[in-house]
Amino acid sequence: MGLLPLFVAIPLFSALVLGFIEHKKWIIHTLVMLTTSALVILAFATPLQRGFYFVGGYHPFVGITLMLDPLNRLLLIVVQILVFVASWYSIGYMEKYTAKSRYFSFVFLMLAGMNGIVITADFFNLYVYMEIATIASYALVAYGGKAHELEASFKYLVLGSISSLFILLGIALIYSQTAALNMMLVAQRLDVTNPITWLIITVFAAGFGLKSALFPFHSWLPDAHSSAPAPVSAILSGVLIKVVGIYVLLRFFFNIIGIDQAPLTLIAWLGALSSLIGVLLAMGQHDFKRLLACHSVSQVGYIFIGIGLGTPLGLIGALLHIVNHSAFKSLLFLSAGSVEHATGERNFHSMGGLAKVMPWTNAASFIGFTSIGGVPPLNGFWSKLILIIACVASGQWILGLIIVIVAIMTLTLFPKIQKYVFLGDLPSKFQKVKESPWSMIFPMLILCFFCITLGALIVVPVLRETYFLPAVQALLSGKWLGVFQSAP
Numbered sequence: 001m002g003l004l005p006l007f008v009a010i011p012l013f014s015a016l017v018l019g020f021i022e023h024k025k026w027i028i029h030t031l032v033m034l035t036t037s038a039l040v041i042l043a044f045a046t047p048l049q050r051g052f053y054f055v056g057g058y059h060p061f062v063g064i065t066l067m068l069d070p071l072n073r074l075l076l077i078v079v080q081i082l083v084f085v086a087s088w089y090s091i092g093y094m095e096k097y098t099a100k101s102r103y104f105s106f107v108f109l110m111l112a113g114m115n116g117i118v119i120t121a122d123f124f125n126l127y128v129y130m131e132i133a134t135i136a137s138y139a140l141v142a143y144g145g146k147a148h149e150l151e152a153s154f155k156y157l158v159l160g161s162i163s164s165l166f167i168l169l170g171i172a173l174i175y176s177q178t179a180a181l182n183m184m185l186v187a188q189r190l191d192v193t194n195p196i197t198w199l200i201i202t203v204f205a206a207g208f209g210l211k212s213a214l215f216p217f218h219s220w221l222p223d224a225h226s227s228a229p230a231p232v233s234a235i236l237s238g239v240l241i242k243v244v245g246i247y248v249l250l251r252f253f254f255n256i257i258g259i260d261q262a263p264l265t266l267i268a269w270l271g272a273l274s275s276l277i278g279v280l281l282a283m284g285q286h287d288f289k290r291l292l293a294c295h296s297v298s299q300v301g302y303i304f305i306g307i308g309l310g311t312p313l314g315l316i317g318a319l320l321h322i323v324n325h326s327a328f329k330s331l332l333f334l335s336a337g338s339v340e341h342a343t344g345e346r347n348f349h350s351m352g353g354l355a356k357v358m359p360w361t362n363a364a365s366f367i368g369f370t371s372i373g374g375v376p377p378l379n380g381f382w383s384k385l386i387l388i389i390a391c392v393a394s395g396q397w398i399l400g401l402i403i404v405i406v407a408i409m410t411l412t413l414f415p416k417i418q419k420y421v422f423l424g425d426l427p428s429k430f431q432k433v434k435e436s437p438w439s440m441i442f443p444m445l446i447l448c449f450f451c452i453t454l455g456a457l458i459v460v461p462v463l464r465e466t467y468f469l470p471a472v473q474a475l476l477s478g479k480w481l482g483v484f485q486s487a488p
Contacts, residue, residue, distance in 0.1 A: 003042060003045065003046060004046075004053045004066040004068055004119050005053065005055065005066065006042060007039065007042065007043075007076065007112075007116075007118075007119060008112050008115055008116045008119075008129075010035060010038060010039060010042075011035065011039070011108040011109070011111040011112040011115065012108070012109070012112045014031060014032075014104075014105075014108045015104075015105045015106075015108035015109045015112065016105075017031065018031065018032075018101045018102070018104050018105040018108065019101065019102065019105045020101075021101045022099075022101055025100070028100060028101050028104060029091050032087050032090075032091070032104050033087070033088065035108065036080070036083055036084035036087045036088075037084065039080040039083070039084070039111075039115075040077075040080045040081055040084050042080070043073070043076045043077045043079075043080040043081075044077065046068055046073055046076065047068070048070060048073065048466070048470065049069075050067070050068065050069040050070075050474070051067075051068050051069075052065055052066065052067050052068075052121070053065070053067075053068075054066075061180060061182050061185050064120075064122065064125055065121040065122060065182060065184075066119045066120060066121060067119060067120070067121040067183075068119060069474045070467070070470030070471045070473070070474050071247075071250070071251075071319075071470075071471040071474040071475060072118045072119055072247070073471075074319065074323070074467050074468070074471045075118050075242075075243060075247055075322075076115065076118055076119070078239060078322070078323055078326050079111070079114050079115065079118065079239045079243060081450075082234065082235060082239050082326055082330055083107070083111050083235060083239075085234075085330070085334075085443040085446050085447060086107075086231040086232075086234045086238075086330070086334075086443070087104070087107065087231070088439065088442070088443045089230075089231045089234075089334055089337075089439070089440050089443040089444070090103070090104070090107070090229075090231040091439045092341075092436065092437040092439035092440040093229065093230060093231055093337055093341055093440055094231075096341070097143065097144070097229070103140070103143060103229075106136045106139050106140050106143075107136070107140070107232070107235070109132055109133075109135075109136040110132075110133050110136035110137055110140065110235065110240065112129075112132060112133075113129045113130065113131070113132035113133025113134070113136065114129075114133050114239065114240060114244070115129075116128070116129030116132070116133075117129045117130055117133065117243050117244060117247070117248065118243060118247065121182060121183050121184065122181045122182045122183060123171045123174060123175075123181045123183065123186070124171070124181045126248065127164075127167060127168060127171060130164070130167070130211075130244055130248075131164065133240065133243070133244060134160050134164070134211075134244065137156075137224075137232075137236060137240060138153050138156055138157045138160065139153075140228055140229070140232045141153040141156055141224050141227055141228045141232070141236075142154075142227075143228070143229055143232070144227075144229065148223075148227055149227040149228075151223070151227075152223035152224050152226070152227035152228075153224070153227070155220055155223055155224070156220050156223070156224040159210060159217075159219070159220040160210075160211070160220070162210065163206070163207045163208070163210035163211050163217070164207070165207075166203045166204070166206045166207030166210070167203070167204065167207035167208065169203050170200050170203040170204045170207060173196060173199060173200045173203070174186055174190070174200055176196075177189070177190060177191070177194065177196055177197070177200075178190055183251070183255070183256055183480065184480045186256055187255065187256045187257075187258075187479045187480040188479075188480070190256065190257070192257060192258065197257075201257065201263055204249070204252055205249070205263065205267075208244070208246075208248050208249045208252075209245065209249070209270070210245075211241065211244045211245035211248075212241045212242070212244070212245025212246045212249070212300055213241055213245070213274075213296065213297050213300055214245070214267075214270055214271070214274055214300060214301075215270055215273045215274040215277055215278075215297070215301070216270075216273075218274065218277070218278070218297045218300075221241070221293055221294075221296060221297055222281065222290055222293045222294045222297075223293075224236065224293075225237050225289070225292070225293035225296060225333075226289040226290035226292075226293040229337070230289070230333055230334055230336060230337020230338075230340065230341075231333075231334065231337065233289060233292075233293070233333040233336075233337070234329075234330035234331075234333040234334055234337075235330075237292070237293065237296045237325075237329050237330065237333060238325070238326040238329055238330035238333075239326055241296070241300065242303075242322050242325075242326070246300070246303055246304075246307070246322065249267075249307070250307060250475060253267075253307075254475040254476070254478065255474075255475065255477075255478070255479060255480050256479065256480065257479070258478050258479040264307070264308045264309070264310045265308060266308070267304050267307055267308040268304065268305050268307070268308020268309060268396070268399060269308070269399075270301075270304060270308075271300075271301040271302070271303070271304025271305040271306075271307070271308055272301060272305055272399055272402045273301070274297055274298065274300055274301030274304065275298045275299075275301030275302055275305070275402060275403065275406040276298075276301075276402060276405075276406060277297065277298075277301075278294055278295055278296070278297030278298025278299070278300070278301060279295060279298040279406050279409045279410055279413070280409075281294035281295075281297065282294040282295040282298065282413060283409065283413055286347050286348065286349050287346045287347060287348075288336040288339065288340070288346045288347075288348050288421070289333065289336045289337075289340070289346055290346075291348075291413075291417065292329065292332050292333055292336060295329075295372075295410070295413075296325075296329060298406060298410070299321070299325045299329065299372075301406075302318075302321050302325075302383070302384070302387060302403065302406075303318045303321050303325070304318075305318075305387060305391070305399055305402075305403065306318025306319075306321065306387050306390060309390050309391065309394050309396065309399075311390055311393070311394055312472055312476060313386060313389060313390040313393060314387070314390035314391075314394065315472045315475055315476070316386060316390075316464075316468050316469070316472055317383055317384075317386035317387035317389075317390050318387070319468055319471055319472065320382065320383040320386060320468060321383035321384070321387065323379075323383075323454065324371070324379040324380055324382075324383045324451075324454060327371070327379060327447050327450040327451050327454065328367075328368050328371040328372045328378075328379065328380055328447075328451050329368075329372065330447055331364060331367065331368040331371075331444060331447035331448065331451060332365065332368040332369070332372065334364070334440070334443060334444050334447065335361055335364050335365040335368055335444060337440075338361040338364075338436040338440055338441075338444065339351070339354065339358070339361060339365075339421060341440070342354075342357075342358060342361075342433050342434065342435070342436055343430055343433055348417055348420040348421045349420060350427075351420060351421045351427070351430070352420060352421070352422075352423070352424040352426065352427060353422070353423065353424050353425050353426030353427065353430070354421055354422045354426070354430065354433070355422040355423060356426050357426065357430065357433045357434065358422075358433065358434075358435045358436070359435065360435055360436075360441045360444070360445075361435065361436060361441070361444070362422045363448070364441075364444040364445065364447070364448050365418065365421070365422065366418060367448045367451050367452065368447075368448075368451065369414040369415065369417070369418050371451040371455075372410060372414060373407075373410055373411040373414050373415075374407045374410070374411060375411070376455070377455045378451050378452060378455040379450070379451050379452075379454035379455040380451075380455075381455065382454075382455060384403060384407055387400075387403055388400045388403050388404060391403065
């Protein structure tokens with residue numbers, strides 16, 4: 001477990017170094033690719049079994065404790081791969097921006113914060129890492145400096161600060177009740193029959209629900225995710241909202257509070273409302289990136305339905321959809337970025353015929369659209385199917401019906417965009433448009449590979465046995481009792 005601190009130390013060091021590099025692009029690009037590649041290798045090299053790292057060798061209830069188990073190992077792998085792909089894509093995409101070194105510095109700060117959230121085992125450091133990740137994301141949303149980007153970033157900052165206030169209040173209440181911040185000790189000492197505990201559950205659900213854009217806390221997401229540079233949008237939608245919001249709620253409800261069906265049922269129904277409202281918001285959009293951002297609210301709703309069911313099959317569907325959504329939604333944001341980079345347009349009603357001049361982007365976009373639409377055998381089909389079966393098996397027929405309705409609406413939405421953007425006649429103003437550089441195309445092809453192979457591999461027992469079932473078991477094992485002997 002001695003490798004765990006490297007997930008925070010490596011990106012923090014790289015962010016610091018990049019802050020002092022200004023004009024030497026080859027040094028910036030080399031450092032970015034070496035850092036992200038090392039973290040991908042490190043994520044796969046970490047062991048499968050649960051383990052701990054005690055920073056400085058201090059007692060786990062006094063010092064900083066880092067933890068690894070099958071659940072956060074799965075998240076670590078997804079985060080490192082997606083940031084690697086987005087960083088590679090950024091090398092070509094960010095040529096039109098200034099201060100590229102500072103851009104990558106913010107990306108690595110956000111990565112360090114996300115990794116810290118995933119591996120930390122105490123609430124104080126969880127809050128610190130969460131602020132590192134979100135403050136970096138505020139800066140990245142406003143990176144272009146245009147009026148709508150600054151407005152979106154400010155709105156994101158205000159609502160993000162409110163959510164952080166709720167979370168800080170919850171942590172203060174936890175400490176007042178348990179005299180501890182270590183998650184294992186809190187799980188042992190927190191009394192679920194105490195009314196204060198239910199106040200903690202409420203403020204945490206509000207705080208982390210806002211971070212993950214769960215209805216009714218979703219209003220910031222369409223502006224923030226559509227205003228950011230395309231690779232940042234891919235990271236925000238692909239992994240940040242899952243790590244900062246969904247992952248923490250999973251840990252809190254299953255491993256710290258213990259499984260209680262009352263709050264889980266509420267989460268499932270809020271997820272269903274998010275699915276419906278998100279897809280309805282998306283159907284009214286004409287901006288390519290804003291449509292994708294609105295639809296992220298819908299896909300987050302799918303994940304919360306699976307979590308709210310609280311069954312093994314529901315959790316498998318939720319975790320699988322976390323992975324699948326990271327692949328196909330990031331692919332679509334990168335495709336939209338490729339179109340905007342080449343044409344300067346985001347309103348898809350003013351486009352058309354781009355398949356003639358951007359064949360690779362067209363192919364990548366088609367894979368992303370069919371995957372998010374749930375077309376078999378691509379990866380999006382399997383997670384939706386598992387969630388529907390889990391709803392039926394749990395007797396939640398209405399939730400299953402909502403998933404089917406939203407899936408049909410999604411399936412009718414995205415072919416329309418493919419038609420408007422890539423098919424038909426090429427407008428005269430786009431006659432000189434060229435395909436995006438390979439530094440942008442190749443990362444999209446990597447995500448296409450994941451959309452296709454995850455759809456094929458999900459039926460392979462090795463993948464389920466190695467990654468998803470152990471992660472589900474880590475949640476269903478319940479409260480962390482007896483992990484360490486209670487501190488005096």
